[in-house]
Amino acid sequence: MRQVAIGIDIGGTNTAIGVVDLEGNILYEKKPQLPTPQKRENPNMTVAVSDELIEKYIASLTAEIKTAIETIKQINAEIEVAGIGIGAPNANYYSGTIENAANLPFVGVINFTELIHKNFPGIKHVKLTNDANAAALGEMIYGGAKGMKNFVMITLGTGLGSGIITNGDLVYGADGFAGEVGHTTLVPEGRLCGCGGYGHLEAYCSATGIKRTVFELLAQYNATESQLAKVPYSEMTAKIVYDAAQNGDLIAKEVFKKTGELLGRSLADTVHYLSPEAIFLFGGAAAAGDYIFKPTKESMEKHLLPTFRNKVKILPSKMKEGSVAIVGASALVWKEIEKSNPIPLS
């Protein structure tokens, strides 16, 4: 008998569904992905409309999970599904609920794991958390954090997410929503953050933050000669900045330097809180390699108490951009099994 976990990631546009083994290999993946219900297609949202959308969505998701299980059992009848792990925005691990998610058309608090579990009573573990926490678990179960008891995962995407591991366990906090490092204050009274707050880490060091820094520096230096001066605000990406830096563009290099200095100062705070063994960076911005890692590391070291210097690694995540959603979510299942059974899995 071989155990597998189902990993589901509820994105704003699509829902990814896959089957993952103990080593993090995806054995099956639904393609194309299942569309996630859209807010913009439901402008007059009421509780009744929301309930109907949820019902339909759970029905489609259930059908897809059944297809996944059937498909995988055709390959190997001995396979047993150990659990279903779900990554979702505003996900509460403790209650299994999705609560007031801004990017989903669901009103209020949805008992998500309960709705799924009802359709799969034979599957013991059905758990849910947000995508950054799922990525952190993925790093611990399958990736670069194997054997680490204390580390932090930072995901640098449109936003800046984080997952915190202390004493070998994810920190969900009292209410299930811990790990919002992206919304700590980096620059008092600084840039407006997407959440409505000011000066948050996310507003400076996410991919979006990098873009904002480009235009701030273009304006500051009136840098009409920069390659980046040809790209409109709406089209700028971290990838374009990286390519410009590779081509020797001074503004692009300065953007990464500044981003790294700020991120490094913030990570020094992270170390002062948690003293992690390593901090993993994941996502598009992390793909800029030394452009971002070098100034980040330098700035972190500069801002650390002497006790912590030259101890904490800043590492690129071993999770893969294309598969982290499914693989990270599936890791929730193995973690639950580990918790309920002190004997290691492998």
Next chain:
Amino acid sequence: MRQVAIGIDIGGTNTAIGVVDLEGNILYEKKPQLPTPQKRENPNMTVAVSDELIEKYIASLTAEIKTAIETIKQINAEIEVAGIGIGAPNANYYSGTIENAANLPFVGVINFTELIHKNFPGIKHVKLTNDANAAALGEMIYGGAKGMKNFVMITLGTGLGSGIITNGDLVYGADGFAGEVGHTTLVPEGRLCGCGGYGHLEAYCSATGIKRTVFELLAQYNATESQLAKVPYSEMTAKIVYDAAQNGDLIAKEVFKKTGELLGRSLADTVHYLSPEAIFLFGGAAAAGDYIFKPTKESMEKHLLPTFRNKVKILPSKMKEGSVAIVGASALVWKEIEKSNPIPLS
């Protein structure tokens, strides 16, 4: 048979030694306290001098622990010493070492618990951590955090210490030194901190930080009429500021307001990291009551993501100033017993 724990706190001037029961009552306390070896009395410090000082100190400490045990057994022969808990600066919980402590005349890394344990081979648990971590454990075992799995202790003294509890356990981090929230950056490029860094929380919100804010505000407003204008810098204390606020002094009130605003912003960061059930404030500054709690709470709420608002309590610690050192250190012992035995103690 009744179990007791020995609590020892190594302060810069004196070492407190006591015997504590499961409810946190001090059954015996050495008075006067044992003097801690002094750096200033040993200006030409070498490894040899340090080793000699340590040897003498361990001998005195051992004698005092023996006296404590004998005294307590005269009261009740049935009493069993469950362990020795030690609070010390730069204490590494994992290795039981005191490492390069700036305020102690010991050179390098001292295997402190090993030296003590050698003299008490029959006592199972000999553990050490820093005083803020010990205070946090005290709060959890005996105080206001009973039953809480996620909370943070902030000690507002000459410095600003912290102890972090997640998933029911203290966060020691990868190297044993986690919980240095006092050295997170609050004001980039701000005040010089005692550690040599800039703009740290400790430089603003400790008792020393409050004093610095007094003189900053006196200077800013040229407030010759303030009661605080009569006190020289070297004599100013948080207690004097509190008394002035009680007497209606506007500068004193403004000092607490500003301190609370800054502390509250920092605690919002704490919540974004850890989502604690409560944050406990301990120490002289916390004794200022509403003067400090009210602006701190308001500022924290203002800086929180909506998800976290009106959820996190800011509470005065139930640990007592006069006994926290011994009582907090003793809590280490009960925590060790809890870890090695999943059946609750009481």
